[in-house]
Amino acid sequence: MALIRQTSPHTLGQNKTSHIMRLVLIALVPALAAQTWFFGWGIIINVIWCSVIALGAEAWILALRKRPLSFYLRDNSALVTAWLLAMALPAAAPWWLSLIGVGFAIIFGKQLYGGMGNNPFNPAMVGYVLLLISFPQEMTSWVAPLGSGISAPGIGDSFSMIFAGSAVDGWTMATPLDILRENKSLTMNELWQNSPQLSGMTGLGWFWTNLAFLAGGLYLLKEKAISWHAPAGMLLALAVLSLLFWNGTGSESHGSPIFHLFSGATMMGAFFIVTDPVSGATSNKGRLLFGLGVGTLTYVIRAWGGYPDGVAFATLLMNMAAPAIDYWTQPRTYGHRKPKRGMAKTK
Amino acid sequence: MSSNPSQGIPLRTIHEFPGGVHPGENKEQSTRTPIATPPLPNTFILPLNQHSGAPAELLVKVGDYVLKGQMLARANGFVSSPVHAPTSGTVTSVGMHPVPHWSGLEETCLVLEADGKDQWCELDPVADYKTVEKDELVQCIHDAGIVGLGGAGFPAAVKMSSRKASKIHTLIVNGAECEPYITADDMLMRERADRLLGGIEILQHMLNPQEVLIGIEDNKPEAIEAMRKVCAGKDAIEVVPVPTKYPSGDAQRLIWLLTGKEVPSDARSVDIGMLCYNVGTLVAIYDAITEGKPLISRVTTLTGAALHQPGNVEALIGTPAEHLLEFAGIQDEQFDALVMGGPMMGHTLDTTAVPVIKTSNCFIAASREEFPPPPPEQACIRCGMCADACPLSLLPQQLYWHAKSQNHEQLHHHNLFDCIECGACSYVCPSSIPLVQYFRAGKDEIRFQKAKSEKAERSRQRFEQRQKRLEAVAAEKEARRKANAEKARRAKEAKAAAGQSAGQNSADTSAADAKADMIKAAMERAKAKKATRAAGTDVATASSGKPARPQLSPKQKELKIQLSVVNAQIKKCERAASQAGENSSPEAEKLQADIDKLKQQQTQLKAEFEAASAPTEAPAKPAKAELSADEKKHKIELAMARAAVKKAERAVTTAKESDSDQLQTLQQQLEDKRRELARCEEAV
């Protein structure tokens, strides 16, 4: 009788990469709902459109690389990239913007490095930054949030904005981070009074979407799909720096900690971007450092840089530092007095 | 987190180790029935290598009739273990046979046909071990063929005879049994707690530890209960339940759990004053000491979905696995894979024809659903789950990366060789990467490379040594030639001078003097001759046969004897070296070094001898001449043998400490030397 030969262990845990990716997608749903509520149907359309592009691009490259299609497509990683990018783009982003962004993210940001697991940079952020540099106009045309006086576009309007190239001017408004950055003369109180998209401590709509991202992140933490280290590092750095440089309520102010924690891509970055295992640091200590770095750079770019939000740039910069962080944060192995640090000595 | 305070047991902190996993336990299937005894099989297959160390050396031949418990093969050196007959019967063949080894390769086995009488040979128990020296008990344990029954199969006597074993303060008893499916230790503790305690007490007597900690995972309440019962009132012994988490049964993990102490990476537990024994091993020690029974059976778990009646059996070593599976009701249609050991670290076997060996703690006859083939490997997403699961805080994802690219420096840098291959990382990896497999391959590759470069280095050294030797020989020749020339010149001069002085002085006086001298010399010669004849030794005859040098001072004699002994040793070593060189054994070098040393000794002795035979010492001291040369020779030999034994002992201990692979040869040498010493003692 032929007995099967295989190596130990003979049983495996229930973890599956595709399952983890699915959890991430599930965790994005609340934020997707919040964004749709405040910024209209464009977000949903974008998510679907980006998913199609991502799967198509992935399949195309896999076919070129002669890899089994369904096996790799089913790991859901392309979908995660697509969703993250779609949710970072303005709701009224035209179809070609998504096509360029997602296509570049999947083909250049991921597959050309050797596919999943081998990309040094977060693909979604690669696509995002490319678009931000190339098409600043389109990338900052955010649809005005619900409650700001301009009604959110319906499905039909969204469709025509995205696919027919109809004018978006009537629907858009500057984002809170933009407003703050452009402001030179008004005090914070005046600013808040003059801008309908600012309300409470932060921006209209943005507060709730950030909260929804936070909820999704907590779900991932509970499911043990991510560890708390990187998000904690990023949020901590952002909070501490914004507290240090808050500078009161005058016109020079860079915004309060609450404003920074719940504006722009903060929560999305903290729980869905810096937690990307592939392009981040691997040990827990390393992740904490990685998060701190992203938080710090994000604040620096927001406060003194040339772009309204800095999460994407900060992530890419720290991606470059990740291997170095890994080398310097090796844990101490059992039975060894000290952890090994740095590179291996080559003879 | 603590032992039960209601029983008045002091709180003991459990030191959690990092990582670890919780695979499905699957232990209940095999704990429903007591340990059973399967019927005697007709044929036994006994591998000569069931332990770590050198294979045993066959003592019987085909056709011999043997009794149960009789030693069939003896230990080959100290890190080795004998093999005993599991029943009475006839040795029918010796040859290659499949054994339960991961490699699937065949090994030399002895096949025993049972006669069904199951008749014991005469057993030789220790009446009262408390009155017996530790060394003798160690020898008993060694001769009983007891090895670690937990899985590694390291000869049990070796650990306890280390020089550092005198400083053991904690004895750890490993009853954790963390691998899923296996329940052999669990059942053993439930049913044989008293014998286990007996084994512990023997070790307490031998090693004198301050405390004994019995670590049992808390998923075995019955075993904990049973052990607590027998250990009640024993102050130094404590039963400590540890949280169920794989791999708590790994000796070093258990030491950490119980004491919070770490065994340094380059050391062993004995170095930090601890020894760890599996519960089954201790029961075997008890049986060996108090009943004189060698290790011929063990408790083995038979389980898996393809078995109708899973359970534990007292299996005789050498029983074919198929016999046991038959006994447990194997269902062929379900049977897909046979695993020896647990699902985490066990290995699949190609055939059911393999025998139970000393380390077979479990056979799992698995169905396809039970151990499905692993899903295809996906890319590593660097999620870090493997690092979180690793009990040694290694970084498996980095190791994997470097193992794949064969970056050996990086592998060393990331401490690959600390990996215990527990499989926790593979178990959790969401991308189904067989990480352990990569690590094993990486280790093998590095070891292979190392062996290769060592071999190259060895031949380089050998060449250099040969070169040096040749040079030394040439130099010696040259020196001798010069010395001879010098001597000849001196002799000539002396002759010339003597002739002159004879001519100058009065011939009569000189002649008379010469006569007197001659008579004196003759008398002395006669005396010496008598003495040597009485002794009648080779040396004496040889020396007396040489009229040119009639008298040898005792010093000279001694030197001469030493010289001849050294000469003989050189010859022996040279023979051994040439042999070793032929089969390119690693000993060759060592032997060569020995030869060199001996040669040095030889030249030194020669020089001394020459010095001793200088004219000033020439006259023999009659008083000492009375001592029989034979006696003297034996005495000298004795002293030398003693020194040799001491030296060999030292070499063995250092080898043991540094875990050298030459240990066996050294031990063999030590034994030889000891025999030699005994012979010398007898002679004196």
Ligand code: SF4
């Ligand atoms: S668990 Fe697997 S996928 Fe995750 S980091 Fe380790 S090797 Fe990579």
Ligand code: SF4
């Ligand atoms: S197999 Fe090695 S690397 Fe993997 S968890 Fe066990 S010790 Fe760590």
